[in-house]
Amino acid sequence: MTADLLRSAWTRLGSVRSTWWCTAVYVVVAAGAGWLAAAGTTSSTRADVAVAVALTGFGFGQLVLVVLGVLAVSAEFGTGSAVAALVAVPRRTAWLAATTAVVAAWAALLTAVLAVACAVAARVLVAVPGGVSLTDPAVLRTLGLQVAGAVLVTVLAVGLGALLRSTAGGVGLGMALVFVLPPVCALAGGRWGTAASQALPALRAGEDAFLAAATPWPVGLAVMAAWALTAWGLGALLLERRDV
Amino acid sequence: MIELDGLTKVFRDRVAVDDLTVRVEPGRVTGFLGPNGSGKTTTMRCVLGLARPTAGTATVLGVPYRRLDRPLLRVGALVDPRARHPGRTAHAHLLALARSNGLPGRRVAEVVDLVGLEAVAYDRVGGFSLGMGQRLGIAAALLGDPEVLLLDEPVNGLDPEGIRWVRELLRGLAAEGRTVLVSSHLMSEMEDTADHLVVLGRGRLLADVPMAELLGASAAVRVRSPRAPLLATALRTAGARVQPEPDGALRVEGLDPRAVGDVAFAAGVPVHELTRVVPSLEAAYLALTGGEVEFRAGSPR
Ligand SMILES: Nc1ncnc2c1ncn2[C@@H]1O[C@H](COP(=O)(O)OP(=O)(O)OP(=O)(O)O)[C@@H](O)[C@H]1O
Numbered sequence: 001m002t003a004d005l006l007r008s009a010w011t012r013l014g015s016v017r018s019t020w021w022c023t024a025v026y027v028v029v030a031a032g033a034g035w036l037a038a039a040g041t042t043s044s045t046r047a048d049v050a051v052a053v054a055l056t057g058f059g060f061g062q063l064v065l066v067v068l069g070v071l072a073v074s075a076e077f078g079t080g081s082a083v084a085a086l087v088a089v090p091r092r093t094a095w096l097a098a099t100t101a102v103v104a105a106w107a108a109l110l111t112a113v114l115a116v117a118c119a120v121a122a123r124v125l126v127a128v129p130g131g132v133s134l135t136d137p138a139v140l141r142t143l144g145l146q147v148a149g150a151v152l153v154t155v156l157a158v159g160l161g162a163l164l165r166s167t168a169g170g171v172g173l174g175m176a177l178v179f180v181l182p183p184v185c186a187l188a189g190g191r192w193g194t195a196a197s198q199a200l201p202a203l204r205a206g207e208d209a210f211l212a213a214a215t216p217w218p219v220g221l222a223v224m225a226a227w228a229l230t231a232w233g234l235g236a237l238l239l240e241r242r243d244v
Numbered sequence: 245m246i247e248l249d250g251l252t253k254v255f256r257d258r259v260a261v262d263d264l265t266v267r268v269e270p271g272r273v274t275g276f277l278g279p280n281g282s283g284k285t286t287t288m289r290c291v292l293g294l295a296r297p298t299a300g301t302a303t304v305l306g307v308p309y310r311r312l313d314r315p316l317l318r319v320g321a322l323v324d325p326r327a328r329h330p331g332r333t334a335h336a337h338l339l340a341l342a343r344s345n346g347l348p349g350r351r352v353a354e355v356v357d358l359v360g361l362e363a364v365a366y367d368r369v370g371g372f373s374l375g376m377g378q379r380l381g382i383a384a385a386l387l388g389d390p391e392v393l394l395l396d397e398p399v400n401g402l403d404p405e406g407i408r409w410v411r412e413l414l415r416g417l418a419a420e421g422r423t424v425l426v427s428s429h430l431m432s433e434m435e436d437t438a439d440h441l442v443v444l445g446r447g448r449l450l451a452d453v454p455m456a457e458l459l460g461a462s463a464a465v466r467v468r469s470p471r472a473p474l475l476a477t478a479l480r481t482a483g484a485r486v487q488p489e490p491d492g493a494l495r496v497e498g499l500d501p502r503a504v505g506d507v508a509f510a511a512g513v514p515v516h517e518l519t520r521v522v523p524s525l526e527a528a529y530l531a532l533t534g535g536e537v538e539f540r541a542g543s544p545r
């Protein structure tokens with residue numbers, strides 16, 4: 001049953017153009033910005049810092065993941081296709097889980113490949129004492145956090161898609177949560193502004209957050225996961241209860 | 245078999261389906277009739293687990309639909325002709341549905357051939373005509389070779405060849421012992437397809453009868469005689485309701501043709517025409533639902 005649902009979700013996602021558009025834009029933004037950032041940095045003292053610079057493009061790239069994740073659900077509801085899908089799979093949480101697994105796996109794969117490419121760019125283009133080794137634990141952690149962040153943003157977006165069922169609403173709210181509000185709160189400053197910025201789901205591929213108040217990475221990861229799981233859980237609950 | 249027990253669905257302040265108790269039996273085509281907004285689609289959506297009943301229950305094959313494992317293998321449905329992503333090809337749409345229920349990919353090609361869409365299987369469905377879309381919906385319903393079918397206005401938009409094909413398909417499926425529930429506003433088509441009728445009006449059950457019974461209930465006899473007034477009196481004495489028709493014939497209700505003939509013979513009245521008049525389904529349906537129509541068009545000036 002599970003394998004069937006995953007195969008079906010893959011067919012569903014792979015057969016709409018928006019998935020491939022998102023993929024192309026993600027690759028261009030993440031890889032392009034990464035190479036540019038690496039090329040513009042002549043030297044760095046630490047390997048993981050050099051790699052983090054090369055990963056800058058993911059800050060904007062995550063917006064593409066928001067669109068990809070929201071669309072995985074909202075496109076089905078927006079077009080009415082969800083009726084056919086949920087007649088075939090009336091176990092709605094299982095349907096949502098399979099959809100989520102496939103989009104998140106796709107996001108993870110793309111991010112892993114792109115992040116390694118960006119690390120290679122840092123290795124080639126940035127002068128670091130001792131060089132940039134891809135097996136350096138600090139570098140590996142940075143890359144791993146990037147992949148984890150991408151998966152969690154995607155899960156959050158799928159959850160928002162299931163909650164709101166609308167592409168505009170889901171993408172708008174998703175972008176506000178991960179991209180607009182964290183820097184706004186950080187800029188507002190003060191104890192509360194900083195705390196709010198840290199409590200929002202922002203991209204944190206390390207201690208330095210992208211456009212948000214700096215946060216120890218385990219806390220950042222936990223915050224992101226909490227948002228993703230909450231949104232997904234609420235999305236699944238509403239999907240089970242509401243009429244299609 | 246589909247069983248509805250006190251099924252009720254309320255949308256805010258509107259009662260779409262009102263305490264509906266019906267059994268849709270296998271082995272025959274059950275026509276599902278009712279004016280616009282009478283609750284047919286809502287009933288089907290409740291049966292398919294798409295809408296949650298406000299009260300009562302709906303079961304298919306003895307269980308609530310949402311508890312079926314691989315439901316496409318048991319139940320096929322066409323509820324909303326727009327239920328597809330316009331950017332997908334017909335093949336991808338069906339393949340995603342087939343895979344979700346563990347059906348092999350070749351089953352997609354089979355149903356595509358069956359509904360006659362092979363030439364456009366790899367076209368995006370956004371460009372499909374109404375009838376092509378309807379065929380795609382029927383293809384999806386037939387994917388799992390199900391023993392129960394729920395089809396909401398399947399012939400809407402089909403060409404005459406397609407309508408006849410659907411009629412023969414449904415009759416064939418029912419003859420194999422499957423349960424077929426089909427809604428339509430095309431009365432002449434329904435008359436040729438259905439064996440049994442379930443009629444709704446404003447969400448309530450108006451009739452759950454065999455087709456022959458509904459038509460027979462308002463059947464009449466037309467009799468023509470040169471001595472019509474004398475015959476009319478004799479027939480009334482025999483307990484019939486008699487009405488003169490504009491052309492001089494008599495319309496007799498409450499007696500069958502044989503009894504009318506016997507009365508005429510006993511009265512010594514010559515008979516020039518004696519016909520059993522079975523109303524069309526359209527006439528019987530309009531008589532039944534006349535008071536239950538919610539949206540009535542005005543007459544053109
Ligand atoms: N999602 C919904 N929200 C609110 N009201 C609804 C909803 N779905 C149906 N209704 C209402 O329920 C009633 C029954 O609608 P339904 O679509 O079941 O009728 P129908 O018999 O299928 O009509 P038609 O012959 O026009 O297809 C209508 O008054 C309709 O407005």
Ligand SMILES: [Mg+2]
Binds near residue numbers: 285286396
């Ligand atoms: Mg309807």
